[in-house]
Amino acid sequence: MTDSLKDYPRVRQLAIRSLFQIFEESSEGTIIVDHQGHIVWMNERYAQRFGLPNAEAAIGQPCEHVIPGSLMREVAHSGKPILLDLLDTLKDPLVVMRLPIQDQQGVTIGAIGFALFDELHTLSPLLMRYQCLQKELASTRSLLQARRARYGFAHFIGTSPASLEVKRSARRSAASESPVLLLGETGTGKELLAQAIHNASPRAAKPFVGVNCAAIPESLLEAEFFGTAPGAFTGADRKGRLGKLQVAEGGTLFLDEIGDMPLALQGKLLRVLQEKEFEPVGSNQMLRSNVRVLAATSIDLPAAVDRGDFRADLYYRLNVLPIAVPPLRERLGDLPALCEAMLEALNEAPGEVPGPGSSRELTAQALALLARHAWPGNVRELRNVLERAVLHSDSPLLDAQCVQRAIGVLQPLATVSSSAGDATELFYPAREAFERQFIEQALARAGGNVTLAAQQLGLGRSTLYKKLLALGILSQ
Ligand SMILES: Nc1ncnc2c1ncn2[C@@H]1O[C@H](COP(=O)(O)OP(=O)(O)OP(=O)(O)O)[C@@H](O)[C@H]1O
Ligand SMILES: [Mg+2]
Numbered sequence: 001m002t003d004s005l006k007d008y009p010r011v012r013q014l015a016i017r018s019l020f021q022i023f024e025e026s027s028e029g030t031i032i033v034d035h036q037g038h039i040v041w042m043n044e045r046y047a048q049r050f051g052l053p054n055a056e057a058a059i060g061q062p063c064e065h066v067i068p069g070s071l072m073r074e075v076a077h078s079g080k081p082i083l084l085d086l087l088d089t090l091k092d093p094l095v096v097m098r099l100p101i102q103d104q105q106g107v108t109i110g111a112i113g114f115a116l117f118d119e120l121h122t123l124s125p126l127l128m129r130y131q132c133l134q135k136e137l138a139s140t141r142s143l144l145q146a147r148r149a150r151y152g153f154a155h156f157i158g159t160s161p162a163s164l165e166v167k168r169s170a171r172r173s174a175a176s177e178s179p180v181l182l183l184g185e186t187g188t189g190k191e192l193l194a195q196a197i198h199n200a201s202p203r204a205a206k207p208f209v210g211v212n213c214a215a216i217p218e219s220l221l222e223a224e225f226f227g228t229a230p231g232a233f234t235g236a237d238r239k240g241r242l243g244k245l246q247v248a249e250g251g252t253l254f255l256d257e258i259g260d261m262p263l264a265l266q267g268k269l270l271r272v273l274q275e276k277e278f279e280p281v282g283s284n285q286m287l288r289s290n291v292r293v294l295a296a297t298s299i300d301l302p303a304a305v306d307r308g309d310f311r312a313d314l315y316y317r318l319n320v321l322p323i324a325v326p327p328l329r330e331r332l333g334d335l336p337a338l339c340e341a342m343l344e345a346l347n348e349a350p351g352e353v354p355g356p357g358s359s360r361e362l363t364a365q366a367l368a369l370l371a372r373h374a375w376p377g378n379v380r381e382l383r384n385v386l387e388r389a390v391l392h393s394d395s396p397l398l399d400a401q402c403v404q405r406a407i408g409v410l411q412p413l414a415t416v417s418s419s420a421g422d423a424t425e426l427f428y429p430a431r432e433a434f435e436r437q438f439i440e441q442a443l444a445r446a447g448g449n450v451t452l453a454a455q456q457l458g459l460g461r462s463t464l465y466k467k468l469l470a471l472g473i474l475s476q
Contacts (some may be wrong), residue, residue, distance in 0.1 A: 004130060004328075011287055012052060017046060017398075021113045024043060024114075027114045027115055027116050027117070028045065028046070028094060028115035028116065028117055028118050029042070029043060029045050029046025029049055029094075029114070030042070030046060030112070030113070030114050030115075030116040030161065031043075031046055031063065031067070031070075031072065031112070031113045032101070032110060032111070032112045032113075033063050033072045033076050033110050033111050034076065034109065034110045035076050035077070035108065035109055036041065036073075036076075036284075037062055037063050037064075037073030037076055037077075038060055038061065038063070039058045039059055039060065039061050039062075039063050039066060040059070040073075040110060041055075041059070042055045042058045042059075042066070043055060043132060046115065047066075047187055050066050050067055050089075050092075051088075052066065067087075067089075068089075069087060069088060070087070070113075071085070071087075072098060072111050072113050073111075074107075075098045075111040076100065076101075076108065076110050076111040076115075077108075078100075078102065078108075079100045079102070079108035081097075081098060081099045081100060082096075082097070082098040082248075083097055084096075084097060085097070085098070087115070089118075091118065091163070093118070093119040094115040094116075094117070094118050095115070095116045095117055095118070096113060096114065096115050096116065097114045097116060098111055098112075098113045098114075099111065099112050099113075099115065100163055101125070120370075124414065128269055128343045129169060142237075146209065146236065146246050148195075148207075148388065149195035149196075149198045149199050149204075149208035149252075150195060151192045151199070152156045152191040152195075152199050152200065153167055153170070153171060153196045153200060154194050155192060155196065155336050156170075156189055156192055156193060156196060156285045157334065157338050157341045158236070158268055158331060158334035158337060158338065159333070159334065159337060159433070160171070160331035160332075160333035160334045160430060160433045161331075161333075161433070162326045162331040162430070163247040163326075163331055163334055164324070166193070166323060166324075166325055167318045169321070169323050170193050170196060170197050170323055171200060173321045173323065174197045174198075174200035174201045175201070175202075176197075176227040176321065177292055178320040178321050179273065179292070179293045179294065179295060179317065179318045179320055179321065180194075180197060180294045180295070180320075180321045180322075180323060181258075181295050181296075181301075181318045181319050181320075181321065181322045181323070182194060182294065182295065182296040182323050182325060183296075183297060183298075183301070183323065183324045183325065184296075184298065184325030184326070184327070184332060184378075185298055185325075185327045185376075185378055186298050186377060186378060186380070187328075187377045187378035187379050187380030187381055188327060188328070188379060189325055189328070189379055190296040190325055191210070191254070191256065191296065191380075193323070193325065194208075194210075194254045194296060195208060195254075197252075197294060198251070198252040198254075198292075198294070199291070201252065202431050203251050203252055203292055206249075206250040206251030207247060207249075207250070207251035207252075208248075208251055208254065209244050209246050209247050209248035209251065209252070209253055209254065210250045210254040210256055211225065211244050211253070211254070211255055211256065212225065212256040212257055213255060213256065213257045213258055213259075213260045213261040214257035214260035215255075218262045220266075221261075221262065221265055222265055222281055223241070223243065224243060224244060225243050225245055225265065225268075225269075225270070226245055226278050226279065226280050226281060227240065227241050227242045227243030227245070227246050227280040227281070228240050228241045228243075228280055228281045228282055228283075229280045229281065229282040229283030229285070231282070240280070240281045240408070243280060245272065245278060245289055245291060246287075246289075249289065249290060249291065250290055250291070250293045251291065252291065252292045252293075252294055253291045253292070253293050253294070253413060254294045254295075254296070255269075255294070255295040255296070256295075256296050257296070257298070258295040258296065258297045258301075258318065259297040259298075259299040259301055259304055259309075259310060260299075260393075261310075263309070263310075263311065266311045267311065267314075269293075269314060270311065270313060270314045270317060272289055272291075272293075273293060273314075273317050273318075274317065276288060276289050276290065277289060283407050293318070295318050301315055301319075302315070316418055321334065327375065327378055328375040328378045328381075328382065329373075329374050329413055330374050330430060331430050331433075332371050332430050332433075332434040333388045333430050333431075333432070333433025333434040333436070333437060334433075335370055335382075335434060335437075336367060336434070336437040336438060336441055337437065338369060338379065338382060339362055339367065339370065339386060340384070342382070342383050342386050343359070343360045343362070343386060343390070343398075344359070344360065346360070346386060346387060346390050347359050347360065359396065359400065360390055360393075360396055360397075360398055360453075361396065361397055362397075362398050362403065362456075363397055363398065363399045363400065363460070364438070364441075364442050364445075364457050365399065365400040365454075366398050366399050366400045366402070366403040366458050367438060367441075368400070368438070369400045369403050369404060369407075369410075370382070370385075370403060370407075371434055371438075372410065372412060372413060373407055373410050373411060373412075373413070374411040374412065375411075376411060385403070385406045385407050386398075386406070388405075388406035389392070389402050389403050389405075389406035392405060392406065430469065435467065436473065439453070439457070439464070439467060439468065439471065440473060441472060442456055442457050443468075443473070450464060450465060450468070
């Protein structure tokens, strides 16, 4: 039998005969037309399906007379096969295949058609697979949409020396592939900076995926990170699930609150950073990974290392490009610009109808009050305070009283000791930057009139004048 398969011409003949025979026998119908589209042959089953007493009655008829909507004539003319098509009939639609018939010279002399089956559900595994893939595609697309980092460096407001330095280091780190460690109190803009770094990096077109190590229960964190292998679990996860590492492939993985990562996982993360490989839960296969890691924390990592809560080797691996984001109270010079940007954004918020007079501004006293608060919640707290102030005031000018109510209990600056211990070094430049912007704004509001600006600021005219000279806003 294997021998006979070596006789290729014979095998070919057999294959052709088998093909025809099988199609003819197991299909719903077979038809042959000549070059003019007239029926030359039709099997009994097909003739009966189209209401003829027998196949004989079909011979010589134009194919469309017997099979409405037939495309056999087209194939017999063009010589081009239609490998898979649906033919609507009075009963169920048929899945059909139409092939040209050529003579020895390759000239098309007619066509042969098979109605493969009328039970479309035969196709259902195929259709289901297609539907599944379509669904997967849609969800991946929306995932990617959500994975897009929204912020760029332009969103990080602040021109104080401290903010400029932070932006400078962050910008520089965008070009690198090394991990970045963002350190700073809550609400200082660590996540905003992480997104901006990703967006300015060569990976910008790839996903940005964040994992909050503190928000996910320890037992789920590993699966969340590395995914699960198919069959590792029963039920919903039977098919296996992608981990954040896989979703972030080619892009950036942002590990928020890295200080809260359990020790066991720290070792696995170190492996990703060093060997660029990982193992999904329940799998014994190592997968390669190509992600850039950005991490953030508001806790004192070296102290956590000393306590034994954080692996020293991971700390050193992550600490390649540390960026310390100072708390707001150490860069009060950013206040006027931050307030302006945030009030503008609040104006454009949905629900508010922007129009003339709808833009809100802070009075000089209100701004001065903001500069006396210690901002334990930093920029996030500032935004919340401004939002509350806007909600509770109908006037376009937000005054000190309104801001005081929005802050609640004012936490005076002096009571907050800086963990960094260098607040005194930063205080004077920050105060100077703040005073400059504060006074410049007041002066602009007063149309450059120093006397009027001094009145509005509650300062004596000569005091303000001295300040203007000292700050270099005016020259003698
Ligand atoms: N310099 C800034 N300019 C404009 N908006 C800022 C700035 N810094 C922070 N924000 C805004 O303040 C909010 C808090 O920022 P973000 O979430 O980045 O802080 P975080 O450091 O990650 O805080 P946490 O440690 O609590 O997670 C966000 O709405 C962010 O857009
Ligand atoms: Mg954050």
